[in-house]
Structures are given as C-alpha cells and as structure tokens.
Amino acid sequence: MIEDRSDRVCVIGAGYVGNGLAYALKRAGLRYDQLEATGRIGGNWSHGVYDSTHLISSKKSTQYVEFPMPEDYPTFPSAAQMLAYLESYVDHFGLREHLELNTEVVRVWPADRNGTAGWYVELADGRTRHYKAVVAANGHYVERNLPSCPGEFSGLQLHSKDYKRPADLGTGDRVLVVGAGNSASDLAVEAAATFGSADLSMRRSYWFIPKTMVGGIPASDLDRVWLPLPLMRFATERLIRASVGDYRRYGLNRPDHRLFSKDVTATSSLFHALLHGKVRPRPEIRRLDGDLVHFTDGSS
Numbered sequence: 204m205i206e207d208r209s210d211r212v213c214v215i216g217a218g219y220v221g222n223g224l225a226y227a228l229k230r231a232g233l234r235y236d237q238l239e240a241t242g243r244i245g246g247n248w249s250h251g252v253y254d255s256t257h258l259i260s261s262k263k264s265t266q267y268v269e270f271p272m273p274e275d276y277p278t279f280p281s282a283a284q285m286l287a288y289l290e291s292y293v294d295h296f297g298l299r300e301h302l303e304l305n306t307e308v309v310r311v312w313p314a315d316r317n318g319t320a321g322w323y324v325e326l327a328d329g330r331t332r333h334y335k336a337v338v339a340a341n342g343h344y345v346e347r348n349l350p351s352c353p354g355e356f357s358g359l360q361l362h363s364k365d366y367k368r369p370a371d372l373g374t375g376d377r378v379l380v381v382g383a384g385n386s387a388s389d390l391a392v393e394a395a396a397t398f399g400s401a402d403l404s405m406r407r408s409y410w411f412i413p414k415t416m417v418g419g420i421p422a423s424d425l426d427r428v429w430l431p432l433p434l435m436r437f438a439t440e441r442l443i444r445a446s447v448g449d450y451r452r453y454g455l456n457r458p459d460h461r462l463f464s465k466d467v468t469a470t471s472s473l474f475h476a477l478l479h480g481k482v483r484p485r486p487e488i489r490r491l492d493g494d495l496v497h498f499t500d501g502s503s
C-alpha cells in the first residue's frame with residue numbers, strides 16, 4: 204500500500220545540505236519529511252571523516268548565514284566541532300520533529316511522465332510513499348571510488364572514507380597514498396608525522412592552494428562568486444605564487460589544466476611536509492606486485 208504524503212516535500216539526507224533545506228522549508232511554511240539513512244544527523248561530519256579532520260574552508264565561509272558558528276570556534280574548526288555545530292543547528296530550529304533517522308530511500312520515481320503529479324519514494328523497509336516533491340541531499344561522497352591498477356597488492360588497502368586514525372594503517376612502516384585531493388593530502392601528512400614518511404602517488408597534476416594566503420587570509424574567504432571566472436583565476440594564480448612560489452620547488456608538477464577546471468586541493472601542511480622530505484611525491488602507479496608498487500617513472 205502506498206502512504207499518501209502528497210501534501211508535503213521529501214528531503215533525503217540529514218547532512219549539511221539536508222538540514223539547511225529542512226529549515227528553509229520550515230521557514231517558508233511548507234510541510235516536509237526528512238529521511239536519513241543512518242542513525243545520526245551530520246552526514247559526512249558524523250560518519251565520513253577521520254578524527255583529525257579540520258575544515259578546509261573557513262568558519263566564516265562555511266557557516267549557515269542564519270546560524271553563525273560559536274565565537275570561540277577557531278578559523279578552521281575540527282570535525283567534532285562541526286558535528287556539534289550541526290547538531291545545535293537542528294535543535295535550535297526544532298528540526299527533529301520531522302526527521303526520520305534509520306530511514307533509507309532506495310528508489311525514487313515520478314508519479315506521472317513529467318513529475319507534476321508528485322513522486323514515489325521507496326524505503327529500505329519496503330514501504331512506499333507518495334510525495335509532492337523530492338529534494339535529494341544525499342551528498343556526493345557517499346560511494347567509495349577505488350582506482351583500478353593492474354596486478355595484485357598484498358598489503359593493507361584502505362579507502363579514505365574508512366580511515367579514522369593512524370592505528371588503522373597497522374604498523375604503517377611504508378604508506379602510499381593514492382591521489383592528491385584534500386583527504387589524500389591530509390592522510391599523507393598524518394601518516395608521515397606518525398610513521399616518519401609517506402609516499403603520495405599522483406596520476407595527474409593538481410592545483411594545490413594553501414589554506415591561508417598572503418596575510419594569513421583563508422583562501423575560501425577570497426572566493427568571490429560574483430567575479431568573472433577569468434578574473435578570479437588570474438587573481439588566485441598570483442596569490443598562490445606569492446604564497447608558495449613555484450610548485451616544482453616541492454617536487455610537484457606544474458598543473459597541466461586551468462585553475463578551477465577541476466577540483467582544487469586546499470592544503471598548507473602538505474607544502475611543509477614536502478619541503479621537509481616527510482612526504483615524497485610519486486607518479487602514477489604502473490603495476491602492483493605483492494608488496495611492491497611500480498611507478499611509471501620506473502621506480503618502485
């Protein structure tokens with residue numbers, strides 16, 4: 204039997220975006236249900252980050268405008284602070300009333316050809332509901348994306364979503380981090396600080412942006428969405444150069460693509476670790492062979 208909820212909106216997810224949406228709907232006087240697969244609110248900040256995670260974007264540029272972060276929070280709050288902040292947002296605006304935890308959505312489809320008659324939402328427990336509208340705020344870091352490399356690796360392999368703390372790397376005497384996004388950079392630095400050194404394999408070049416630029420200003424505070432992209436690009440490239448200089452000083456390749464045409468990596472600690480020889484850059488993996496990893500430059 205289909206439950207009739209066609210007088211309300213279905214919000215999928217209770218992460219940063221889902222909670223903000225729930226409040227926007229509440230403020231507009233619209234009826235809604237908020238469905239969250241796990242037993243907690245907070246999304247990534249409750250189950251997708253490692254213990255040592257700190258915001259990459261600043262407190263000022265990340266907080267909800269209608270609910271600023273506590274004054275005693277630092278410029279780059281920790282994961283624990285982020286989670287506490289998200290919990291207090293939900294409580295402050297009384298959002299738990301329409302929140303259903305442990306309620307996973309497994310399928311959504313339109314009630315008519317173009318969706319104007321509402322949407323059907325199927326839950327993991329087999330129930331189906333009919334809603335006026337559906338907002339998917341299920342996050343984009345839900346699925347693990349593992350690279351495929353030829354050969355077999357016999358050591359411990361871990362996706363960053365499953366990494367919580369250095370003990371997860373076992374004895375960690377030789378750690379290779381694959382990829383150089385935000386999580387990878389943090390993990391390489393943390394592994395190097397814990398075990399003495401770590402390698403970082405990159406199959407492409409990256410734009411690395413220090414978390415703070417000239418004058419100690421957080422890079423995310425310089426983001427001006429109203430600026431035309433070419434101008435934003437021009438200014439940011441110059442600020443990066445003034446803050447860290449040429450990437451080749453760190454053993455990194457110069458980017459082969461335009462700034463902001465792909466995700467950028469925001470990190471200050473990686474530059475420090477590279478200059479101290481704690482993190483060693485490596486090219487793409489060519490082949491895995493037991494506990495050996497062969498790289499495209501012939502090293503292993």
Ligand SMILES: Cc1cc2nc3c(=O)[nH]c(=O)nc-3n(C[C@H](O)[C@H](O)[C@H](O)COP(=O)(O)OP(=O)(O)OC[C@H]3O[C@@H](n4cnc5c(N)ncnc54)[C@H](O)[C@@H]3O)c2cc1C
Pocket residue numbers: 215216217218219220221238239240241244245246247248251252253256257258259260261265306307308309340341342343344345385386
């Ligand atoms: C290490 C790390 C550092 C980060 N640092 C920053 C930063 O500094 N600044 C920044 O802005 N962002 C950062 N992010 C990105 C982070 O994902 C966002 O801050 C934020 O969590 C995105 O919110 P969201 O609501 O879109 O998604 P999520 O936080 O992923 O929340 C989605 C929610 O939907 C739920 N869900 C998924 N599928 C279903 C389903 N089928 N049914 C019901 N519920 C479902 C999930 O359980 C989850 O609770 C970082 C991410 C990581 C991993």
